[in-house]
Amino acid sequence: MTPVRVMLIDDSAVVRQVLAGLLSQAPGIEVMASVADPVLAIERLKHDWPDVIVLDVEMPRMDGITFLRLVMQQRPTPVVICSTLTERGARTTLEAMAAGAVAIVTKPKVGLKQFLSEAADELVATVRAAAKANVRTLAPGRAAPAVPAAKNTADVILPPTTRAMTQTTERVVALGTSTGGTQALEAVLTALPRVCPGIVIVQHMPEKFTAAFAARLDSLCQIAVKEAENNDRVVPGRALIAPGGRHMLLKRSGAQYFVEVVDGPLVNRHRPSVDVLFRSVARSAGANALGVIMTGMGDDGAAGLLEMRNVGARTLAQDEASCVVFGMPREAIKRNAAERVLPLSAMAAEIQRQLA
Incomplete structure (x- = not known):
């Protein structure tokens, strides 16, 4: 080789x-x-x-x-x-x-x-x-190789469940990305209108980088974007990005969503982990959620997206051609966790259509 x-x-x-x-x-x-x-x-x-x-x-x-x-x-x-x-x-x-x-x-x-x-x-x-990253626009990407090592699952942060909380009318969008995700999130979030459901995001990124990333997106987007803090409300027109080095969970009190930011072991070799966020969204929002998994190395988020789909949430995955690295979406598609597979250019419009 x-x-x-x-x-x-x-x-x-x-x-x-x-x-x-x-x-x-x-x-x-x-x-x-x-x-x-x-x-x-x-x-x-x-x-x-x-x-x-x-x-x-x-x-x-x-x-x-x-x-x-x-x-x-x-x-x-x-x-x-x-x-x-x-x-x-x-x-x-x-x-x-x-x-x-x-x-x-x-x-x-x-x-x-x-x-x-x-x-x-x-x-x-x-x-x-x-x-193996796809750095040429619309060139076919190739999957990243698996990294052989023992890894935790979301069980170490949040025990599994097959039931969601009683439904509410409030909608929420959960996005998970890794390698190539900074560009992908910018493309999606800048295309969303000021009035849209609350958004929670895990982007695999080191500590200290997420605050600067959120501030940059906030300056570019119609919606407000900030690095999440414990007990921040998830409200329409705002996106919360999990801080580097900590997990983020979606919680609900009555009809109101908020986030809990916690320490804990790495999950799928990451902290924050997409699986942790998606599992919490499945539990707290159920069928009122939309889960989106985009470009990234490895398989973090695939199991959580399937949990979301199993409780009635709508689920989307980015297609191979528009991914920088197809690993995370590929694994979600393989597990039948994604209802639809779309190019990055169509993701923002589909998010709006799904939640209309």
């Missing part, structure tokens, strides 16, 4: 050394270049082109976003952003995601070697998934 060829671009020699070591040890991955800034990378790209680029965003001579845009114009290539967990880094990284990057790998200011070593499996899985 041809190895995934990776170029590392980071002004920190320590980061380059650690990343190169971890990736080189992984079967099927080859680090073909490791350079200190985008200017040097451009010279190397004149002679050799990688399958995946791992890119820092704050560098001398040329910032990562400018370089990313050049790459996407010349030869669209999967780019994984390697960003520091800071407020400034979060804003810059989201600009990079909007410009076409497919995933985020976070790095702390201190304890870098230990952190990256502990996150080695996630880093390798992210690079492998990125290699």
